[in-house]
Amino acid sequence: KSKKNKERTDIPRVHMNELDPEYRSHNKEEVNLGLTAEQAMMEAQRCLDCPNPTCMNGCPVSINIPTFVKQIEKGDFLEAAKTLKETSALPAVCGRVCPQEKQCESQCIYTQKLGKEAVAIGYLERFAADYERESGQISIPVIPEKNGIKVAVIGSGPAGLSFAGDMAQRGYDVTVFEALHEIGGVLKYGIPEFRLPNQIVDVEIDVLRQMGVQFITNCIIGKTISQEQLQAEGFKGIFIASGAGLPNFMNIPGENLVGVMSSNEYLTRVNLMDAANPESDTPVFMGKRVAVIGGGNTAMDSVRTARRLGAERAMIVYRRSEEEMPARIEEVKHAKEEGIEFLTLHNPIEYKGDARGRVTHMVLQKMELGEPDASGRRKPVVIEGAIEEIEVDEVIVSIGVSPNPLIPQSFSGLDVTKWGTIVVNQESMQSAVNHIYAGGDIVRGGATVILAMGDGRKAAAAMDADLKK
Amino acid sequence: MNKIVSKEHFSANVVKLEVEAPLIARSRKAGHFVIVKVGKTGERIPLTIAAADTEKGTITLVIQTVGESSRKLCELNEGDYITDLVGPLGQATHIEKVGTVVCAGGGVGCAPLLPIVEAMHKAGNRVIVVLAARSKDLVILEEQMKANSDEVIVMTDDGSYGKKGLVTNGIEEVINREEVNLCVTIGPAIMMKFVSLLTKKYNIPTVASLNTIMVDGTGMCGACRVSIGGKTKFVCVDGPEFDAHQVDFDEMIMRLGAYNGLGKK
Ligand SMILES: Cc1cc2nc3c(=O)[nH]c(=O)nc-3n(C[C@H](O)[C@H](O)[C@H](O)COP(=O)(O)OP(=O)(O)OC[C@H]3O[C@@H](n4cnc5c(N)ncnc54)[C@H](O)[C@@H]3O)c2cc1C
Ligand SMILES: Cc1cc2nc3c(=O)[nH]c(=O)nc-3n(C[C@H](O)[C@H](O)[C@H](O)COP(=O)(O)OP(=O)(O)OC[C@H]3O[C@@H](n4cnc5c(N)ncnc54)[C@H](O)[C@@H]3O)c2cc1C
Ligand code: SF4
Ligand code: SF4
Ligand code: FES
Ligand SMILES: [Mg+2]
Numbered sequence: 001k002s003k004k005n006k007e008r009t010d011i012p013r014v015h016m017n018e019l020d021p022e023y024r025s026h027n028k029e030e031v032n033l034g035l036t037a038e039q040a041m042m043e044a045q046r047c048l049d050c051p052n053p054t055c056m057n058g059c060p061v062s063i064n065i066p067t068f069v070k071q072i073e074k075g076d077f078l079e080a081a082k083t084l085k086e087t088s089a090l091p092a093v094c095g096r097v098c099p100q101e102k103q104c105e106s107q108c109i110y111t112q113k114l115g116k117e118a119v120a121i122g123y124l125e126r127f128a129a130d131y132e133r134e135s136g137q138i139s140i141p142v143i144p145e146k147n148g149i150k151v152a153v154i155g156s157g158p159a160g161l162s163f164a165g166d167m168a169q170r171g172y173d174v175t176v177f178e179a180l181h182e183i184g185g186v187l188k189y190g191i192p193e194f195r196l197p198n199q200i201v202d203v204e205i206d207v208l209r210q211m212g213v214q215f216i217t218n219c220i221i222g223k224t225i226s227q228e229q230l231q232a233e234g235f236k237g238i239f240i241a242s243g244a245g246l247p248n249f250m251n252i253p254g255e256n257l258v259g260v261m262s263s264n265e266y267l268t269r270v271n272l273m274d275a276a277n278p279e280s281d282t283p284v285f286m287g288k289r290v291a292v293i294g295g296g297n298t299a300m301d302s303v304r305t306a307r308r309l310g311a312e313r314a315m316i317v318y319r320r321s322e323e324e325m326p327a328r329i330e331e332v333k334h335a336k337e338e339g340i341e342f343l344t345l346h347n348p349i350e351y352k353g354d355a356r357g358r359v360t361h362m363v364l365q366k367m368e369l370g371e372p373d374a375s376g377r378r379k380p381v382v383i384e385g386a387i388e389e390i391e392v393d394e395v396i397v398s399i400g401v402s403p404n405p406l407i408p409q410s411f412s413g414l415d416v417t418k419w420g421t422i423v424v425n426q427e428s429m430q431s432a433v434n435h436i437y438a439g440g441d442i443v444r445g446g447a448t449v450i451l452a453m454g455d456g457r458k459a460a461a462a463m464d465a466d467l468k469k
Numbered sequence: 470m471n472k473i474v475s476k477e478h479f480s481a482n483v484v485k486l487e488v489e490a491p492l493i494a495r496s497r498k499a500g501h502f503v504i505v506k507v508g509k510t511g512e513r514i515p516l517t518i519a520a521a522d523t524e525k526g527t528i529t530l531v532i533q534t535v536g537e538s539s540r541k542l543c544e545l546n547e548g549d550y551i552t553d554l555v556g557p558l559g560q561a562t563h564i565e566k567v568g569t570v571v572c573a574g575g576g577v578g579c580a581p582l583l584p585i586v587e588a589m590h591k592a593g594n595r596v597i598v599v600l601a602a603r604s605k606d607l608v609i610l611e612e613q614m615k616a617n618s619d620e621v622i623v624m625t626d627d628g629s630y631g632k633k634g635l636v637t638n639g640i641e642e643v644i645n646r647e648e649v650n651l652c653v654t655i656g657p658a659i660m661m662k663f664v665s666l667l668t669k670k671y672n673i674p675t676v677a678s679l680n681t682i683m684v685d686g687t688g689m690c691g692a693c694r695v696s697i698g699g700k701t702k703f704v705c706v707d708g709p710e711f712d713a714h715q716v717d718f719d720e721m722i723m724r725l726g727a728y729n730g731l732g733k734k
Contacts, residue, residue: 004527084646179555179685179687180685181506181513181552181553182557207715217553218553218555219492219555220555220556220558220687223486223557223558224492224493224496224557225492225496226496245687245688246688246689246690247689247690247691248702249691249694251701254718255701256694256695256696256701256724257723258473258723258724258726258727259727260693261690261692262690262691264689264691265684265690265691265692268684268685268690269684271548273512273684274510277510279509279510280510280512281511281512281537281541282512282513282684283512283728301591305515356723357720357723357724357726357727404687404688404689405688405706406687406688406706416597
């Protein structure tokens, strides 16, 4: 080693280069600009190449973190990208949207033992993947001879894409069926352009195409094609990756007023249908006083989108305190920089509208934190009589999603929980039906991109072993 | 991409398109609909499958021009392609032999009514169709309805054809002369509301097919939500047909106007 550990640990953690908050609040350009090669190589020096790299335990797909980071330190950026691809199908995506602070970086020795900020694993991952893409030298995995076995994937989100990539690499004839007119699942219709540009996702999809994966859009399994028809067409294995797309509502008075909608509707209109573009035929409300109910990533994405579409007041309404917010820290920070108001410890109890049925006010119940509940989080309790009314012209309800019921309803033999998730063997992702596997949000409820990808990977390994028997 | 194999004008602003969609033709049932999108910047709009030919592998859509998206679709010609088409969506109509069924359609609601009329008739029901339109040239599908039912009553607002009056006058005439076991109604929300009020008075079970605003059509967005007996339901997955007497039509009418005057054509 050329450097002493002391020299390494003295280097301060790199800061992500970002667009100016005022500028970026009016467009959809990506907020994070990525690291320069110099910044990345400097940051990579901080990694101590631990003999027991605890960071890897925090990564759901066990990316070989010290290896890729040291390749960056040496300037072997393309090699680093290759290392990433050994375990992750979409490193450019994960480097951007993984909740790193809760995963790999939370287990880094810097956080665990040294009381310092973790190595910026996510930024480095993004750097290597972007470098490879921009170099035009994307490595397309070599495909062994095709084995002629057909497998079907239902849904083209991260779970489906990672499964498809792994199976294509093993020589299978892979077809991905997608209900919508675009490939990518939540990566396309949910996560906004300013956080994950569509072009990044499209490049990855293109790699899969070059590997021979077939994509069929506008095809709903269970509706357009039945389970029996799939099997009759010779698909020997099926991987269900249909996600958790069903929006939850609170069922409070006034929730069906015009201007109140789910974050799925709002984000789908803006992201999938490009509704904010005057050229697009799809309409979208561009409220001036917008309230977003919830504290997760989806809520942050919605409120920041509303800001970009011209909201003068863009508010987060969350019934617990900021500490309990499930959203990524970076998203909360960015939201605050963009002037988003946070009404924490507030819970909507009613919406009021005008004669035309358009929402005009929300009625909020103020809360305080009580005793910790079973999950250890302090439960929000009502402050009697503390009720507030705030003027709004648009409300976006973002209080979680439930599994898409289409597949559980139309497939026979699956074991489905009362929450609508599909039961699988945790190791193999195999469902109650032979040759049918499932993963991602349809198994976990709303989870993360990397967990969905990890599931796709596990299912591919297990299905391969199963089909070779 | 789905090819348009034939096009026919039913009236100045109502067009029939026969479209290649072999998988949908095979799996659709009466009451199902599709979502179509024309062009890259197009909107996703729902349309009922009026008929299907499994041998030719085609489905038939009957479209009324009301705004930009329906206009774009109606302007396509034989040989053109529809950019995106997905389905069949929604729950199929519950078809059963119940006795006498009155099927009441208004305006372009007559198109989605046709497959239901056919299926009800095939199931052995006595089927009486009430077709309503503002004037003679807006009456569509009369011949097809006649071929698949026991009687067709045409009502026009201005009396230029059939009988003068509203769809409700036609239904009430039937109720007054014979026992009616079921009413099925499709048309503008305001029309269905009045049909529902009428049949409630006579205690006749009634099914309405709701044409709410939609985006995905698969249960993902909630744009299509309606209140049924005080509970929120999604028309695209729980419907489109519901017990008309439980539907909050006033809320539905209000929600249909959501995007009026928003600047998009
Ligand atoms: C707005 C938003 C922001 C998020 N931000 C983050 C983040 O920052 N970091 C993070 O890690 N996670 C985030 N998540 C969560 C993450 O996106 C999901 O956990 C992940 O996408 C789940 O992947 P999946 O492959 O299981 O399903 P999805 O991505 O939901 O994809 C499922 C696909 O299947 C299709 N489909 C469904 N049924 C059928 C059928 N019958 N036939 C054919 N196709 C079907 C759907 O149309 C969809 O395209 C966010 C989610 C949202 C909504
Ligand atoms: C399940 C279902 C089946 C349908 N089947 C058919 C069909 O077979 N043939 C057909 O012509 N139409 C059908 N519709 C209605 C059709 O989808 C709408 O007419 C279309 O979406 C309007 O789009 P636009 O851009 O042309 O008009 P817009 O500019 O969006 O609307 C023009 C006017 O129509 C009203 N409007 C908007 N959406 C609807 C709607 N969904 N229903 C009624 N009025 C609306 C608006 O309030 C506005 O006043 C169906 C709708 C549903 C939900
Ligand atoms: S995939 Fe996510 S959790 Fe794993 S190393 Fe990369 S950023 Fe960390
Ligand atoms: S724990 Fe931190 S310092 Fe150690 S190898 Fe992992 S990233 Fe490097
Ligand atoms: S149209 Fe989106 S849920 Fe019904
Ligand atoms: Mg329109």
